[in-house]
Amino acid sequence: MHIVVCIKQVPDSREIRIDPNTNTLVRQGVPAIVNYYDLHGLEEALRFKDTVGARVTVISMGPPSAEKSLRQCIAMGADEAVLVSDRAFAGADTLATSYVVALTIEKVAQEFGIVDLVFCGKQTLDGDTGQVGPGVACRLDYDQLTYVEKVVALDEKNHTITVHRHLEDGVEVVQTKLPALITVLTELNKPRRASLPGVLKAAQYKPVVWSTNDFANIDRSKIGLKGSPTIVSKTWVPEPRKVNTEMIDGPSPEAIAADVTKRLWSSEAASRLGWA
C-alpha cells in the first residue's frame, strides 16, 4: 500500500492582517504552516502506516521555503517528501496547480512505486477553492471521494475503500475501487504530535526536489501563469461590520468580571435566550 498526501504551505491565517492603505494581504512576516486540512489527510495515511504498513509519500508544489512544512510531515512519520519547485510554476491557478500535482503523483508512482490512495485537504486556508483535489483526480482518472469525515474500511485484498462523506443533508456511505483520491474534513481524526525520533529524523531530512526539467513530458503551456486562465479582475476587502464596543473597567479583575456578568444577565440577548 502506497499513499500520497498532497500538502500546501499557507500563511497562518490567524496572523494575517490587511494593509488598510492598499487593501491587500500583508504576507510579510506571517508564519507559514501546513494547510491544516492536509494534516488530517496525513494523519489518516499514517494510521494506515501504523496498521497495515502503508508507505507514505508527501508532495507539495511551492517555493523552496515549503521544505519546512514537508519536514514537519516527515517528523510526524511520513517516509518520503517531494518538493516540486520552480519559478516556472509561480502564479499557478487551480488548473495549473492540479496539472503539476497530477504529474508529480505520476512521477512518484514511477519512482517510489504504484500509488493506491491520494489524500488532499478539502480546501486551503488561503486559496480556499477546494478545486485542486478534484482536478487532480480527473487528470489521473482516479475515483474521487470528497468531504470525507471518516474512513470506515480499507480492504487490501479486494482493493476497495469505504468512507463517510459529509453532505449538507446527511452522511453518504460509499465504497469504491482503488486507486482513489480523497479530500478530507477536519472531523476525520486528530493529527498526532511528532515523536522525538520523528523530529530528529526531520531535522536531518532533505526532501527530494523536482523542477520542470525533471518532468520528461511536461507541457510548458499548462504550468505557471501561462497555464492559468483565471483572471483576477478585482479584489476588495469587505467593509468591516460596525460593532459597538464598550471598555468595561473596574478597580480589580474580580470587580470587572462581576460587572460583566451582571450586564450580560440583564442584557437583551440574555432575555431573548431565556436566561434571565
Add this chain to the structure above:
Amino acid sequence: MATERFDAVVVGGGPAGSAAAYTMAKAGLKVVLIERGEFPGAKNIFGGVIYRKQLEDIIPEFWKEAPLERQVIEQRMWILGDQSAVTLSHRNEAFKEPNNCWTGLRVKFDQWFASKAEQAGSLNIYETVVTELLRENGKVVGVRTDRDEGDLYAEVVVVADGVNSLLGKALGVHREWQPNEVSLAVKEVIAMPKEKIMDRFNLEGNEGVTTEFVGNTMGMAGLGFLYTNQDTLSFGVGVMVSDLKKKHVKPYELLEGVKQHPMLRRLLQGGETKEYAAHLIPEGGFHSIPPLSGDGWVICGDAAQLVNFVHREGTNLAMTSGRFAAEAIIEAHEHGDFSRAGLAGYDRRVRESFVHKDLKKYKGLHNFLRDSDPTLMFDKLPQALNEAAYQMLLVDGVTKSEKQRMAMRGVTEATGGLMSLIKLGARGWRAMNG
C-alpha cells in the same frame, strides 16, 4: 527513545544555548539543541542591547548578517523627579567604528543565532520541552522531553534554560528564588514611524540611543529603559519582586504610571503598543552563582545567574559562558572524559574572564540594595537631586551660596543627616567595587 547517541544536548535556544551549540557543531561535535518555543526567541524578551565584542568572538563580522536594529551611539541616564529630570549622557561617533553595541529584538535575533548553529551542523528541534534530566550512577546521561519516545542520550547536557532553570533546580544548584533576588520587568514594543523616531532622538541613518532611568518607580528598587529600534521603541521597567509584593502594585500599573512622566510622555506620544511582555531578571549577583559543571553537565547564562544588572549586560555573558562551556566540552570530547574533572575547563575559563571579574566587582551590591531603604534610594534621593538642580538653576535673587546650602541640605535631609549620607556613599562605593 531516540537510538542515536549525541555528543551534547543543549537545552534552551537563547543566546547561551545557541552560542554553545554553534561552537560545538562547528568543531564537528554531534549536537542537538532543544527549544520549547515555536522557534527560538518566540517568547523571549530583553531590553535590549546586543554587544559586539562577545558575539564577534563567536561569529566574526556577525553584524553584516544578524538582524540588528540600530547602532547605539548615545547612552543616556536619567534621574527622574516627579515632573523633572537630571540627565547625564554620552554620545560619541567613536561608538560607530568599531561598533560598540546595537539595539535588537529577541524574536528576530534568537531565531537568527539558532539558525547559525543549525547551519554549523547542530540539529535544532523546537516546540519540545525538556522535562527532566536522565541520570545513571549519579552522572547526567541525557534528557527526557515531552514528546513520545522522548528520551535522548548524550555525553554531556548543556543547561541553558534561562532564569527559571527547571533543570538547574533538578541538579540542586539552583534554589527557588527569594523575591529580593529577582526583579520583574515589563516591556512594551511601541510602533512609531521611522522619521518620528529619528527626529525625536536626534538620529541619522542607522544611529540609535539608549535611555535608562531611575526614580519615579513608586518608591520601588528598579530601573526603566527606553531604546530606539528601526521603527519601534522598546520601553519597560523592572523592579524587585519583593517591592512589588510589599507595595501591592501590579507591573502594568507601574508601566502606565511611568509613561505619564513629561520626559517620557513626549517621546512616546503617538506610538502604538504592539507587544506587551513580562520576564524575570536574576539580580542575586556574584554570591548566587552556582557550581558551573558536574558529571555530564554544565550550566550557562541566566540559568547560572550570570547577569550584570548594573550594566544591563546579560546576553553577552550568556554567549560567552555558552562559548566557554562548548570549548571545555570540545576538550572533554578529545580526552573522552565528561566527568566533573573533565569539564573543569569551563569553570576555569569563566573564572579567568570578565564574566566572573565583573560580577565579583559588584558582589556587595545585592546586599547593599537589600539592606537599604528602596524609598530612599529610588525615590527620595532622586527627588532631592532634582530639587537641588532646580534650586541651583533658578534665578530668583537668593544668593548662590545660600542656594548651595539649600541644595546640600535637601540631599542630606533625604538620607537622614550628613553622617548617614557619607556612610551610604561609602557603603555604596564598596558594594560597587568589591
